[in-house]
Amino acid sequence: MFNGRVDRQRLSSIAHTHHPIAxxxxxxxxxxxxxRADRGPAARILDLGCGQAAWSLQALAHSPDGHADGVDLNPYALERAAHAAEERGLADRITLHQRDARRYVADGDHDLVLCVGSTHAFGGFADALELAGRHVNRDGVLLVGxxxxxxxxxxxxxxALSTTPDEFTDLAGLADAAAKAGWAPVYAHVSEPAEWDDYEWSWTGSLTGWALDNPGHPDAAQVLDAARAHRDQWLRGYRGVLGFVTLVLRRG
Incomplete structure (x- = not known):
């Protein structure tokens, strides 16, 4: 577990217990x-910053003869991903790699590459389009959140976000950045307020529940404080200000 101090990777894994979509x-x-991103029954799928692999495992349900590779640095999330794959009977169709997504080497012949909520691993949106995009074949899809x-x-x-105004652009700016990088949106979904609320209440609630269920753990108080701090930053800070879009992109 935390061995006396909060392990951020473990904290993240617990926070996504009830919302593995992350x-x-x-x-x-x-x-x-x-x-919308379907590339056929035998698609090769790559999930960069896969977390608990919720996206790639569901993608395999749409590609019954496909195979997925999931890449993440968090060993606790990958452990949960492996368990989820076993439960769904998909363990033989997904390979999990504990590696830095930015430095992951593949053959560039994937039909679908996923990078949802993980662009920070590449240094931002533009770098994610370039580096994650290298893994997409000519007729493939890059799905980025x-x-x-x-x-x-x-x-x-x-x-609340410990950031500056230029950390993000507006929605039109993202579309422009994708076009500049040679990608054309064929579909997109802008997360609705209810989706944000479900995600944030699940994130903070999972931590709170763990702390309350483990009151004797040396990190329980710190985990509870982390949940309270995050909830306050969300409710009094970026709720209704920060949006999230998932783009389905093809080469333009």
Missing amino acids: APVSGVTVNRLLR EGFWETPPTEAALS
């Missing part, structure tokens, strides 16, 4: 996006 996107929407300013950022939002 983005403000509902399960229904995940399926709709994957249908990224934050954007739903409204001009307030001081409270900037403080």
Whole structure:
């Protein structure tokens, strides 16, 4: 577990217990996006920053003869991903790699590459388009989830996110950046307020529940404080200001 101090990777894994999608996107929407990104029954799928592999495992449901590779640095998330794959009977169709997504080497012949809520691993949206895009074959799809300013950022939002106004652009700016990088959106979903609320309440609630269920653990108080701090940053900071869009991209 935490061995006396909060392990951030373990903290993240617990926070996503009840929302393994790990983005403000509902399960229904995940399926709709994957249908739009479908590359056939034998698709080769790569999930960069896969977390618990919720996206890639569901993508395999749309490609019954396909295979997926999931890449993440978090060993706890990968452990949960392996368990989920076993439960769904998909363990023989997914390979999990504990590696830095930015430095992951593949043959560039994937039909579908996923990078949802993980562009920071590449240094931002533009770098993710370039580096993750190298793994996509000529007729493939790059499915990217990224934050954007739903409204001009307030001081409270900037403080809560510990960021600056130029950290994100608006939605039009993301579309422009994709076009500049040679990608054309064929579909997109902008997360709705209810999806954001479900994600954030699940994130903070999972931590709170763990702390309350393990009151004698040396990290229980710190985990509870982390949940409270995050909830406050969301509710008093970036709620309704930071948006999230998942783009289905093909080469333009």
